[in-house]
Amino acid sequence: MRGPDPEEALISMARRTKTEAAATREALLDAAEAIFLERGVARTSLEQIARQAGMTRGAVYWHFRNKADLFQAMLQRVRMPFQELVEEIGDPSLAERPLEAIRQACQRGFERLELPRYRRVHAILLHHCETFAEIDPLAMQNEMADDALGALRDYFLCAAHLGQLREDTSPEIAARLMQAMLSGLFHDWLRNHERYALREHGMSLVEAQLRLLMRSSPPFR
Amino acid sequence: MRGPDPEEALISMARRTKTEAAATREALLDAAEAIFLERGVARTSLEQIARQAGMTRGAVYWHFRNKADLFQAMLQRVRMPFQELVEEIGDPSLAERPLEAIRQACQRGFERLELPRYRRVHAILLHHCETFAEIDPLAMQNEMADDALGALRDYFLCAAHLGQLREDTSPEIAARLMQAMLSGLFHDWLRNHERYALREHGMSLVEAQLRLLMRSSPPFR
DNA sequence: CAATTTACCTTCGTGGTTGTATGGAAACGC
DNA sequence: GCGTTTCCATACAACCACGAAGGTAAATTG
Structure with a gap:
């Protein structure tokens, strides 16, 4: 089943520039906002958030420790x-x-x-x-x-x-x-x-x- | 690894009387109320509800189709x-x-x-x-x-x-x-x-x- | 009262989610 | 230009919840 193509160079994502990294962070938060609002916090996985932002879960776990950390970061973008x-x-x-x-x-x-x-x-x-x-x-x-x-x-x-x-x-x-x-x-x-x-x-x-x-x-x- | 003891009669729980069954149903709903309130609906598993009521998840799946069905039954015990x-x-x-x-x-x-x-x-x-x-x-x-x-x-x-x-x-x-x-x-x-x-x-x-x-x-x- | 159905519950198999460990490539400091 | 750091993708292990299969005794029917 597995066709392990040796030529299939794993395109490990390269390092972005600082502004790009900040942009992906914002994109992750935007994605979280949208999906949290649509499906609720509990029913959204980090995978869904990452995909919505065009990333993988690795990006999420780089910028945030876990879901709660991401949630707090989302809250801190607004003030009460x-x-x-x-x-x-x-x-x-x-x-x-x-x-x-x-x-x-x-x-x-x-x-x-x-x-x-x-x-x-x-x-x-x-x-x-x-x-x-x-x-x-x-x-x-x-x-x-x-x-x-x-x-x-x-x-x-x-x-x-x-x-x-x-x-x-x-x-x-x-x-x-x-x-x-x-x-x-x-x-x-x-x-x-x-x-x-x-x-x-x-x-x-x-x-x-x-x-x-x-x-x-x-x-x- | 598996020590399949032939004498190990699986004590599958017997059938209860009708009133007992109704009591377990109420107990399950009571347990759901308590744990839903304490930990939130999303974070409570049917296992926790069953254990709180002294049962296992099978009892829940007998009395209710799934979590949503149990939730609605809980709501129908009160009126708006x-x-x-x-x-x-x-x-x-x-x-x-x-x-x-x-x-x-x-x-x-x-x-x-x-x-x-x-x-x-x-x-x-x-x-x-x-x-x-x-x-x-x-x-x-x-x-x-x-x-x-x-x-x-x-x-x-x-x-x-x-x-x-x-x-x-x-x-x-x-x-x-x-x-x-x-x-x-x-x-x-x-x-x-x-x-x-x-x-x-x-x-x-x-x-x-x-x-x-x-x-x-x-x-x- | 015996055969059969039905109610009630326990236990096992599967998919999905989390967290972490690893790797790799570009950007940054010098 | 070279080593280091940053940023992100992939791979892997553990868990948890769900649903269904399986089994027993009460209820029902004749």
Whole structure:
């Protein structure tokens, strides 16, 4: 059966230039993103990822220690959406308009999530991977939720002190309502992003909720 | 190597009585629930499930065609939480108090989700399984979300017609806000239910949101 | 109550995936 | 230009999960 052709020189792949190597690394991560999103993390083998990138498993095991390492590298190409929201809090021009700050932070978050790479990676993290090896997506989701809740709480506390919040709703409750709404919106949209545009849909919800939470006759804006 | 002892009677397990068989079936489903929740669906083998139930894989393959079949059987032991909410809409005593109907439906849903079996299965469905074989958890989640949104829309439309809804918020937006908030709450709570009790926490959110959506001076209640 | 079917479970064979070890060729430092 | 390092392909060994074959006793039928 085996026709061991002696002339069949095994074309062991040559060394690439540094930029080429970096490109294959990116290609591997792109391939992982695509297949993880399509078939789920658990059901995709490293072989499939390598083939999609035009490589073999050797390339994968050169650039990454294993599947978990590749997964983490894929995550590190994006930043968490609410990390921005937390960092945004330092903006001094919005210090006395916390509700407007929330609105803008949400808009930034939506725009970021609509970038294809961000959308894909977060969809994978939320809906297409189970806890596996040293990867615990639920812990990451908890961190994201806690960060968002903390930031929103600060904003709404500020708003309450400035008299911009309805008196019958505590800042804590307002923050939890907002965080749950945003969390649900993200989950729902990431399940099938073709249904609607996150920016328009999300902003209408955010603005409606903020309008509900505002004092009936706000001092300004 | 092979010491084929002719006396080594293979103790193939005998046939159980009907009730015993049903008990093993339930034990297998219980075991699946526990291990799916702990290690995720993809990373648990049928061997582990069988051992946890004190059986071997043969028992699994007798009662179920494969892993997907077992998974579906596990799902069918519970009903979707918002299925109740949808069915609840027919209650005539609440026909003219739709917001109160929503409140009660949410309370029912929370209580149901706090039952250990419901909680476990939904946690598995939302956070511990990827789309696999003919199982598509995302499609199920979409159905649940659509059902809930449809029911809420009906309620809020009714509320609007009765003049119980704030004029600056359309029934559509109110329904989407509520659905997103509930969805986020479910996801967050199912990630780690030890953090807080769903009923108290959830009801405070639901009541706060309904208060926000109510007309400032409601005709009644 | 005996023969036969059927339910229930154990054990074995196979394919696919992982990790590692080996090899080889071009790129880089000097 | 020469040795070293980088980058990737191939080969090999171990494992694990799946599915089916095989075997026994309860249930059923007459």
